[in-house]
Amino acid sequence: MTDFTDEQVERYSRHIILPEVGGVGQRKLLDARVLLIGAGGLGSPAAYYLAAAGVGHLGIVDFDRVELSNLQRQILHSTERIGMLKTESARMTIQNLNPDVQVTTFNERLTSQNIRALFENYDYIVDGSDNFPTRFLINDACVFMNKVNIHGSIFRFEGQATVFQPKAGPCYRCLYPEPPPAGLVPNCQEGGVLGVLAGIIGNIQAVETLKLILGIGKPLTGSLLIYDALETEFRKLKLKRDVECAVCGEHPTITELVDYEEICGIS
Numbered sequence: 573m574t575d576f577t578d579e580q581v582e583r584y585s586r587h588i589i590l591p592e593v594g595g596v597g598q599r600k601l602l603d604a605r606v607l608l609i610g611a612g613g614l615g616s617p618a619a620y621y622l623a624a625a626g627v628g629h630l631g632i633v634d635f636d637r638v639e640l641s642n643l644q645r646q647i648l649h650s651t652e653r654i655g656m657l658k659t660e661s662a663r664m665t666i667q668n669l670n671p672d673v674q675v676t677t678f679n680e681r682l683t684s685q686n687i688r689a690l691f692e693n694y695d696y697i698v699d700g701s702d703n704f705p706t707r708f709l710i711n712d713a714c715v716f717m718n719k720v721n722i723h724g725s726i727f728r729f730e731g732q733a734t735v736f737q738p739k740a741g742p743c744y745r746c747l748y749p750e751p752p753p754a755g756l757v758p759n760c761q762e763g764g765v766l767g768v769l770a771g772i773i774g775n776i777q778a779v780e781t782l783k784l785i786l787g788i789g790k791p792l793t794g795s796l797l798i799y800d801a802l803e804t805e806f807r808k809l810k811l812k813r814d815v816e817c818a819v820c821g822e823h824p825t826i827t828e829l830v831d832y833e834e835i836c837g838i839s
Contacts, residue, residue: 574599580672584626592788602628602672604785607694609633609682609710611658613765614700614724616648617774618781622698623666623673625782630666631694633678634658645767682706684829687713696784698777699723704751705832711736711744712829715820722780724773729766729801731773734792734811735780738820741794746814751832769801 574595576584587593587601604627608615611634619630636658638649646658653661659677666675678690682701687709691697697719699710707723714721714736721736723744736743776797783789796809818826 580626583670583672587625593786597786597788598626600785600787601626601782604696605629605631605694606696606698606781606785607631607633607691608698608700609706610700610702611646611648611662612636612642612700612702613645613726613767613770614774614777615698616646616662617771618698618700618724618778619648619662619666620669621775621778622781623670623675625778626670626672627781627785628672629674629676629694631676631678631690632659632662633680633682633690634662635679635681645765645770647771682709684709684831687829688717691717691719695719696781697721698781700774700777704748707744708748708751708832709829712819712826714738715743716829720784722777722784724777726765726769726773728764729769731769731799731801732796733773733776733780733799734796735784737791737793742811742813743817743820745819745826746817747796747811749814749818766801769799772799772801 584598587598588595606622606627608619608630611632619632623630638653638656638658638661640654642649643651648662648665657679659679663675663677666673680686691713697710697714699707699721701707701710710721715738718738723736724733780791783791794811796811798807815822818824
């Protein structure tokens, strides 16, 4: 059974008995390389369930430290770890959950200068960032480097998720051509977010990542899934690639990575 230990056979038994996964699929998960941008609201549930599923190589990029206000939604962390680097707290939680997972941490801010080196050794990028400049930077790098971008965002009582797969569908700039003007987006502290919403959207990101690794089901490529927690309603919107997109269009005008001024979001 693809050289699993007895402990691994037991740990992943509920996967292995699924015909769509089996031993071959579980080996794909153990060999997969996924980079998570952010160990916050979205990155926490995504990382936790990817690790539980046996994704063997997880990279985590974050430069913040754990704060008390994070604990309402960022489940990788705990009260006794307040003040600890989020990357270190995440590593501890994941390794306690599943020692099969190799966790590589990058305690640094994502910029146009380091993003190519960080993305180079990973096949799937899970965007759990909390601000527009980082989302645009991630998108552009994924298009340039042909990396799959599993995107999520949350605000107040609503969340969104999609998959941006170069050449197979639109990119983030097809949906949002430019970052919003400064002052248009609510302040990080003022906007607020229902904590459990992060778990719902982060887990959808994890599901989409697993589907892509396993090559099963229909990923959210070309679709935007919107969840309204107050109405308990999911909506799926079709997204089309913009042939005039500045990054992925037929005649791109943006060919280099750009660092935009920081605009807050929520994660």
